Amino acid sequence: MNNTLTSSKIVEPTIFDLSSPGRNGVSFPDPDVPRAKLPESLLRADLPLPELAEVDVVRHYMRLSKFNYSVDDGFYPLGSCTMKYNPKINEDTCRLPGYMFTHPLQPIETVQGNLALMFTLQEWLKEISGFEAVTLQPAAGAHGEFTGVLIMRAYHKSRGDDKRVKMLIPDSAHGTNPASAGMTGLTIVQIPSDERGNIDLKALKEQCDDTIFGLMMTNPNTLGMFDEHVEEVIQIVHDCGGLVYGDGANLNALLGIIRPGDIGFDLMHFNLHKTFAVPHGGGGPGSGPVGVAAHLADFLPAPLVGVLEEGDDETPPLFGFVTPRKSIGRMKAFHGHFGGGHVRAFTYIAMHGPDGLKDISQYAVLNANYLLARLRNTYHVPYDRICMHEFVAEGRFDGSDVRALDIAKRLMDYKFHPPTNYFPLIVHEALMIEPTETENKDTLDAFADALIKIADEAKTQPDLLHNAPSTTQFGRMDEVKAARELVLCCWLPEDYAEKI
């Protein structure tokens, strides 16, 4: 087995391991002011920072970057993560000096352009989602969920309705939903799916009573299915006094087609780092704005960006900060992820316009259905109907010991990022595939061909899969050892063999 740390391949040392005393990458000019003497109490004898020349630093990180795989390298069908291509124009706009060189504590008169962008983004997200008001503060999706749950709590509390302690969460919801609700002390009640991948209405009705705080619903859900009874689900929860939270992670299927606010959702978070092409993952930062219906608008976090003085033909409006009447308070220092999140998402929405956004969702759904059609005779698809932007297949075959993990690893040999696997939990050996709208037919075909070939290899040469990947920098990682024996330190390269 090609074990990482004992392999004969050279592991890139850490930046500290590469350090050598006396090397440095900068030389400071002589100061043009007298040297000040620092107080003795603030001085230290050693400062263990790595010492390297600039070229060594650049080469180190360049080597590390080549270990990586990103959406700029190739297809990245990671289900429910919407790893779409991130247009490079977003990188230009978020580096415009007016956005980059401002400080969040500057007087509002000096940052009107930034505030105008945030205000417009709030307005656009309202129009896209059908909600009454939007906060841009939350740092990412799960933070948006937590913000949403706090808003729901403030609403119930404002009505003196304090016996609501149960949050209903379907088994096809995103995994962060129970965590976000649990963090506020709520009891989580799981609702099963029916055989078509919808929320089981009977099970839902059985749970609904005056202790229901609300329902957190991902629609389309993690099976890639649009709930066929979504309006009835919302009605049932509303009828018992609960609120319905929408997890907007899968909004990429709905742009310009359905507005969650119109069909009764009370609130929802957006993932700007999924739907609106802000880089997702290490490149982030994420951004998870929350939109709410009119009856929740007073509880939004403060501050929001608002118009302080209306403009006219001659004078632009004065933008500034406003605090909703019963605000839950601040959810984040300053104003959310402005440059990395808001500016990029603004650029992306402006670039596409309403028709372009609708195209995005239609192509995302078309691409997913094309892959589903090409793969459904090779891989068992347990909930097999027209999917939305993603679908879930089973990574197993009758009479074979090949598992979803083996298939995922083998895909790396074909130079594809594996799909999400082992989620959602309601599908055995789940492979959750989301192609996004940015891939062309050639790429989709190459991916489908690879999966079909892998299914054949699973029958004829299963060891190819069990031992995969064999063409990558490192072979199969020992996930069990890594999880059971936590080693949180680093050693010099020559010590690896001895320590492991």
Added chain:
Amino acid sequence: MNTPANLKYAKSDEWFDPASGAMGITDYAQSQLSDIVFVEILVEVGDMLEVGKAIASVESVKASAEIYSPVSGKVTAVNSGLSDKPETLNSDPFNAGWMIKVEGGKAGDVMDAAAYEKYCAERTH
């Protein structure tokens, strides 16, 4: 799949031994979870259990799961060694892998071995 005949089984894949008061997760559950890498028992000796209360949290390389009590009763023993050897749940779920013991245990909605085997077979397809 191993399903000892003397035990009772819950739909959420826990077993309960009416004779000793011990409980844990089934062979089916450990095989679905695959390699278990973390176990935390969430109750202490003396705690009163209700049916459905979370007694442990288990993580594998694939998933994390809450383990629910199939019975009510008072906790009399906790298998504290499991946290150091989570793999015991994979190798010996019905013996060394016991999680807690209760006295006065009243079972909730549980099945016998034959019914549980049938229930598991239905779910693998």
